[in-house]
Amino acid sequence: MGQTETEPGNTAYGRKPFRRSASHFTDRITADGTDGWPVAAGRYRLVASRACPWASRAVISRRLLGLEEALPMAIVDPIQDDRSWRFTLDPDGRDPVLGIRYLSEAYDARERDYPGGVSVPAVVDVASGRLVTNDYQQLTLDLATEWRALHRPGAPDLYPADQRDAMDELMATIGRDLNNGVYKAGFATEQAEYERACLALFRCWERIAQRLTDHRYLMGDTLTEADIRLFTTLVRFDVVYHGHFKCNRWKLAEDPVLWAYARDLFQTPGFGDTVDFDHIKRHYYQVHTGINPTRIVAVGPDLADWLTPHHRERLGGRPFGDGTPPGPVPAGEEVGVAGRP
Template sequence: MSLTQQQDDKEFTRSPSHFADRITADGSSPWPVEAGRYRLVVSRACPWAGRALIVRRLLGLEDAISVGVVDPIQDERSWRFTLDADDRDPVLGIRFLSEAYAKAEPDYDGGVSVPAIVDVPSGRLVTNDYQRITLDLSTEWTAHHRPGAPDLYPERLRDEIDAVNAEVFRDVNNGVYMAGFSRDQEAYEGHVHRLFERLDALSERLEDRRYLVGDTITEADIRLFVTLVRFDAVYHGHFKCNRRKLTELPVLWAYARDLFQTPGFGDTVDFDHIKRHYYYVHHEINPARIVAVGPDPRGWLTPHGREELGGRPFGDGTPPGPVPAAERVPDLG
């Protein structure tokens, strides 16, 4: 997650991914697919990093790509490893993710974002291209997928998945930020209206189908889920996306609960990290840095009824196994 604000036109602008090298299986890049070589650095607060956590888990890449989790609260040096002993990542040996950025480009002075994939032997950042990372986990790392791993980016559906993803990114994933960081009333209202128009269109699409594209979970569902799971907790109030709550959108609320209760989704979500990050770090929106108490997350565990629509969550595959002990998130109680 990396944010910039254009002050002159009062519009929020998301920084592009500056480091966009790819890890490939065919030798077409300097970075070969190699189990154990790379470390995925994430914040559980960040929706873009949340995508990578879900895909990694669904595909069973835990043993092939280790994960480092940063503190949800950034300081002036950005993401920090204060959740680990001695405030250092135990694999990379660094205190701040910016150190891996500096190894890749010593003069770099831009934002430090997650997800980030770091080359362990050199300590150098390989990529922070959140739009590409999950697609490459699906298509380049197939030799290390678990038996029964689902096909999250099936070739025959890629054009449709890409089209859905483009609309969801523009109006929903990024739309909530466009609204939340608007500095102009008219611009803010326009972004909120487009957001809810898209949510209504998605509700209509999902009314009689269990998943966005085809009859199995795909990359499209993962990209929508990471925004929906944060919606009532932070985007509704903190970002003023408050025409309606997710819980007031019956189709999307049931759809999101269906995914949350699917292994690989809810077991990667940490609501404490999500709320503390947004309410504390965005001090220009919430200068008192008061973290909201609600909503009660246990609603995510209530029945959703979406099984009646059919569909096969993992296609011809199987659910992922138990979450590794070191990666478990707090129980919803």
């Protein structure tokens, strides 16, 4: 996750309101290689956590666009230690391609004593072992546009040119009030601060629900980047944000529109097949010890409800536009049984 003033590993718990730090490494991987990093199949490695909503955006985009072979992926342990994200899920505790134990080693190879923390998603240059970018906001937009030559046949257009201005405005609102809003509430240290965050969050929630009453997706009839950014917060809401972050005005499952919309996306290839509820729950409940010092992981809710009928198909729409769904999850990238409904 993007490092913040109040995240684990920082002694600022309880001192400042939540603020998500800007990405420090903002180089872009582009078709023309303007920043010195040209798009090239197999050159880079995406490092992600299935617990992190920001990293999950990149995981979903990569899958929808069919970039699995062009951009291989590493998944880190959902439980961090004092050196942050680690490759303890891999044999010998090392990433088999990069040969490192901690993502921080790729950061150090790029720049020693950099400001901020070690965040995911991160893209690493395989040959040099150097971090290229941790700019989670721009990364998925570039996957949708700059990596187009490597997209699978039938890949959807996740950032259509004729909708970008409206999308950017909507995603900024969702980012401020929902994606970050749950953190502002969860890491609040004063009652008024917490209540402001919750009020803004649920006001935005109601506007989004109204928007989706008559439209299957945020931008109309097809999936876009905006849906991905909303989904990664919604899929974590009842599992962790409602209780752990005290965003408990109501549950996602109590909102007929957003609950149906979230299930619709979850049951769409490329969304639910990337979600690991086990990683999500263990990360939030066991890493955020300032909020949950006992590190006890909640047993609920019933994940099987994610597979119940949603009936959103009645609104019409074509999830992939003129394209097609992605194929099966590549071998080795399947979510384990503990993480599935």
